[in-house]
Amino acid sequence: MEKFEVAIIGAGIVGASLFSELTRKGVKTVLLEKADDVSNGSTKANSGIVHAGYDPVPGTLKAKFNIRGSQMYPSMCSRLKVDILQCGTLVVANESGREDLNKLFERGIKNGVQGMRIVEREELHKMEPNLADNIDIALFAPTGAVISPYLVCIALCEEGVVNGGTVKLNFDVDNIKPINNEYIISAGDQSVMADFVVNCAGVGANDVNKLAGAPEYPMKYVKGEYLLLDKSQNGFVHRPIFPLPTKAGKGILATLTLHHNIMLGPTAIPCEPYDTKVDAEGISQIKEKIVQSVKQPNYKKIIKLFAGVRVVSGEDFIIEKLPDTRFYYTIGICSPGLTAAPAIAEYLVEKMIQDGLQTRNHEFVSREPYINTETMDKKQLKALIKQDARFGKIVCRCEKITEGEIIQALNSPLKPTTVDGIKRRVRPTMGRCQGGFCLPKLLKIMSSNMECPEEEITLNGQGSEILANGESK
Ligand SMILES: Cc1cc2nc3c(=O)[nH]c(=O)nc-3n(C[C@H](O)[C@H](O)[C@H](O)COP(=O)(O)OP(=O)(O)OC[C@H]3O[C@@H](n4cnc5c(N)ncnc54)[C@H](O)[C@@H]3O)c2cc1C
Incomplete structure (x- = not known):
């Protein structure tokens, strides 16, 4: 053993x-x-925000680890060679919320959050032109960030x-x-x-x-549902926009992903431990609440609904x-x-x-990031394609992901075996068509790399096989 x-x-x-x-x-x-x-x-299913730390009650573990964690993220992301968008966060309110916003500011100061300030209407609406008209003020926390x-x-x-x-x-x-x-x-x-x-x-x-x-x-389990809008909505907001928090949580926010999608949510609905289905009631709640902070989003651009489960104990x-x-x-x-x-x-x-754990000097090995052909300049890309022609073959048209990028994910240190595993690493099926065009090609690449029939490939584990027996022939 x-x-x-x-x-x-x-x-x-x-x-x-x-x-x-x-x-x-x-x-x-x-x-x-x-x-x-x-x-x-x-x-895998949350708002992806590195919180600045004005929210937790001072003196709690939440406050202590939130502040220290948010300080650690920028250097950690740079060490891991993954992106972090240091865009700050806004908690928005109308004039009647000024006192609560000031309390949040004071709480942030007690927790040790750096650089916060109250932003007034004129500057605020320049920062975020799609805020709801009735929004007058906001707490801006520049140390807030967005990650994947x-x-x-x-x-x-x-x-x-x-x-x-x-x-x-x-x-x-x-x-x-x-x-x-x-x-x-x-x-x-x-x-x-x-x-x-x-x-x-x-x-x-x-x-x-x-x-x-x-x-x-x-333990209580609380589901958070989201609506994800496609990249054409890039710029709808430039940073996470929260309403004033309540006892129920941080509320329904509008935020962005690192890949320029807009995300609306989450709800806070008591649920069973692994219940991640999205209900009509949750969608209505998001639509009803989001317009209290921002203008009406373009719901024709929704490409996905998803939910995550919070585990709350006291x-x-x-x-x-x-x-x-x-x-x-x-x-x-x-x-x-x-x-x-x-x-x-x-x-x-x-x-x-x-308690006696021995640590020792260790020669650090840096992880290799995934190649992203979309962010390469033409010269670099040409050289790469010359080396390996598969980096010139687009598989996912929405996200412009090449066969080479999929193969490198399949051969990465943890060797993903599911469609979702590849998606989370290099993004095929993540775009507007949600795999409608690229899934058949992706299955073929996976099947050849993993040396298994396409029928055995799953979306996210046993029981989520994508093809019925015989259909791939
Ligand atoms: C809707 C929502 C929005 C959120 N937004 C944010 C945010 O913007 N910023 C923020 O800071 N936090 C946010 N959070 C909180 C954050 O997502 C969680 O605190 C964090 O992901 C918890 O991580 P974890 O490792 O404890 O648990 P998990 O990510 O749930 O990991 C636990 C792992 O344990 C495995 N496991 C369970 N039982 C066993 C077993 N018997 N044997 C082996 N493995 C097992 C599970 O499969 C799972 O992979 C949000 C949470 C939700 C739900």
């Missing part, structure tokens, strides 16, 4: 950040994930792998057995051993705690250790968990070091 110093359960942004932090410190680490790819839980949450998570995992870490997918942890000073962690008939175990299982965190004899916590994050053991757990990592994750990882590593 393979032996590791640390086993992390769950490859969302928290587990991935910890994996990267440990492997960069030379710790022999395994990341165990029940799905067939990393970034398959809350991390799944790409950051994938990049962290890839970085961990090229620095000596191991990722085991399809490893649904169902048993944790302490033996002397070690743990045996199993999924069916597969097992690994580790000195330290960290539960980063998101929606599944209580179940994992139960396996280890750690306490279970009251008012704060729970990051604890089962006393007198080396089993650590993270519970209730809801928003701002994406922002906070690198700081949570840093904190957990410090705790493990205090």
Whole structure:
């Protein structure tokens, strides 16, 4: 049985950040994930915002890790060679909201957010011409940013792998057995051993705690639905636009993705743990609320509806250790968990070091970013095509993704095996037609690279096969 110093359960942004932090410190680490790819839980479906940190209650773990995480993101993204758009964020209000906006500002100051200011009507409407007419003022936080949450998570995992870490997918942890000073962690008939175990299982965190004899916590699951508009709406907003927050959360916002789509949402609807279906009621709620902050979006340009699930346990994050053991757990990592994750990882590593974890000097290996032909100048692209003609063959017309880019994703350190896995890495099927044109070509490329029949290729795991038997012939 393979032996590791640390086993992390769950490859969302928290587990991935910890994996990267440990492997960069030379710790022999395994990341165990029940799905067939990393970034398959809350991390794949959220607003993708690095929050500045004015929202959490001062003194909480949320506040502490939000601030530290948002400070870490720019250098982390540069190390990972992934994009971050340092566009700032706006919380908008009309005159009657001035007092609440000032309170938010004060809270930000207490939390240590840098550079915030209140922006008045004239300047504000110049910054964002599509704000609703009744918006008078806003809190501008320049340290807020936009990232691709799944790409950051994938990049962290890839970085961990090229620095000596191991990722085991399809490893649904169902048993944790302490033996002397070690743990045996199993999924069916597969097992690994580790000195330290960290539960980063998101929606599944209580179940994992139960396996280890750690306490279970009251949990609520809250669905957030989104509408995604195509790139033709680029420029509708230039940064995330939030309404004033309420007890129910940060409210329904208009934001942009790194690839120039506009995103509207999320709702906040109590749900079952893995319920990510989008309901008509949710869509109506988004349409009704969004116009309180911005002008009416062009709904003819909607290309996708999707939802993510928040795991809420009380008012704060729970990051604890089962006393007198080396089993650590993270519970209730809801928003701002994406922002906070690198700081949570840093904190957990410090705790493990205090408990005897040995780190060592390690020669850092940088991960290779995915080639993006769209951002290359003509000369570079010509040279690349000369080297490998597949970078000259467009497969996805909407996003202009070439066969070469798909092949490099298929051969990347974590070797994605599903259509969604390729999509999250290099974007085919992400555009206006949502795969209507490129999916047949993509399946052929995947089938030849993976040496399996097209009928076996799934959208996102077993049970989501795309072709019925025989149809691909
Ligand atoms: C609608 C919405 C909007 C949000 N917007 C933002 C935002 O803009 N900014 C921000 O900072 N935060 C945001 N968040 C919060 C953020 O998305 C989460 O805090 C973060 O993704 C949680 O990451 P995680 O790693 O804890 O969990 P997850 O991403 O859910 O990862 C947990 C992983 O554990 C795996 N797992 C579960 N059980 C097992 C098991 N038994 N064995 C092996 N693996 C297992 C799961 O498959 C999953 O991959 C938002 C959340 C939602 C839902």
